[in-house]
Amino acid sequence: MIRRVVTTIKDNGKSSILQDMSIQNVQAPLPDIMPDFKFYNIWSTDVMPVNLKSDTDPTYNRYIPTQPLANGSMFRVVDYPPENQLMTLIKKMNTDELAAFEKSVGVKLILDGPHPFMHVTDSIDYGIVLEGEIFLVLDEDETLVKKGDIVIQKGTNHAWSNRSSSICRMAYVLLDGL
Numbered sequence: 001m002i003r004r005v006v007t008t009i010k011d012n013g014k015s016s017i018l019q020d021m022s023i024q025n026v027q028a029p030l031p032d033i034m035p036d037f038k039f040y041n042i043w044s045t046d047v048m049p050v051n052l053k054s055d056t057d058p059t060y061n062r063y064i065p066t067q068p069l070a071n072g073s074m075f076r077v078v079d080y081p082p083e084n085q086l087m088t089l090i091k092k093m094n095t096d097e098l099a100a101f102e103k104s105v106g107v108k109l110i111l112d113g114p115h116p117f118m119h120v121t122d123s124i125d126y127g128i129v130l131e132g133e134i135f136l137v138l139d140e141d142e143t144l145v146k147k148g149d150i151v152i153q154k155g156t157n158h159a160w161s162n163r164s165s166s167i168c169r170m171a172y173v174l175l176d177g178l
Contacts, residue, residue, distance in 0.1 A: 002040050002077055008055050018055055023077075025059045029104035034086055036167055039064070040077040047071055048176075066106030067121045067174075074174045080134055080162040090116055114139060115159035123174040125153035132168035135161040 001022040008018035027039040041059045046069040068074040090109070093101065102108055107119040115137040133146040137159040145151055155177055162168045 002042070004042055006043075006057075009053070019057070025061065025064065027064070030086070030101070033089060034081055036079055036081040037086070038079045040079075042075040042077060044068065044074045045072045048073075066119070068123050068176045070176055072176050075172070076174070077130070077169060077171045078160075080132075080160055080168045080170070082165055082167075083162050087116070113157075114142070115161055117159040117161075118157050119159065120155060120157045121174065122155055123177045124155065125151075125175075126173045127151040127153060128171045130169040130171055132162070132166050133164055134168040134170065135163060137161050 004019065004021060004023055005017060006019040008016055010016050023040045023042060025041040027041065028035060028037065029039070030037055041064040044058050044064055046058070048071045050073075064074060064076065090098070090101070090111075098109060107117055109116045110118040118137070118139075127150065129145050129147050129149045131147060133144055135142050135144050136151055139157050142161075160168075160170070
């Protein structure tokens with residue numbers, strides 16, 4: 001589980017803890033096939049500048065897309081299991097199954113590209129490898145990123161490829177871009 005602590009400012013002007021809890025909004029796009037593939041939705045916004053006085057939880061019980069909302073931001077942690085099983089499964093899917101899968105993960109698969117999970121978001125993404133290792137795959141390049149490495153993803157076509165035998169956990173902050 002991932003613990004989230006949210007702060008607030010009380011009516012008396014003093015800072016205080018609003019929430020201290022495990023993340024409740026966890027998306028598992030393939031629960032029957034890859035239960036370890038998870039999106040932990042930490043926080044999101046849909047306006048800039050952010051309303052710091054609102055105590056509403058913007059992630060509670062709602063779907064969070066891959067792309068941040070217009071003028072918004074998103075903070076998400078993703079667990080990527082080893083992809084060998086998923087790649088085998090994708091190759092066996094029919095058109096309807098592929099469409100359902102794409103909808104569940106929010107990514108249009110490009111099966112004839114460098115990697116089937118190639119996708120673009122109109123955002124600047126700050127990605128930090130928390131555990132494990134994963135390949136960042138681009139149209140013309142790829143590189144292995146490991147625990148502690150940081151990727152600045154500026155709206156380019158990319159994919160994440162976990163070729164290891166362990167889960168890779170990454171944290172992302174995405175900001176809407178042009």
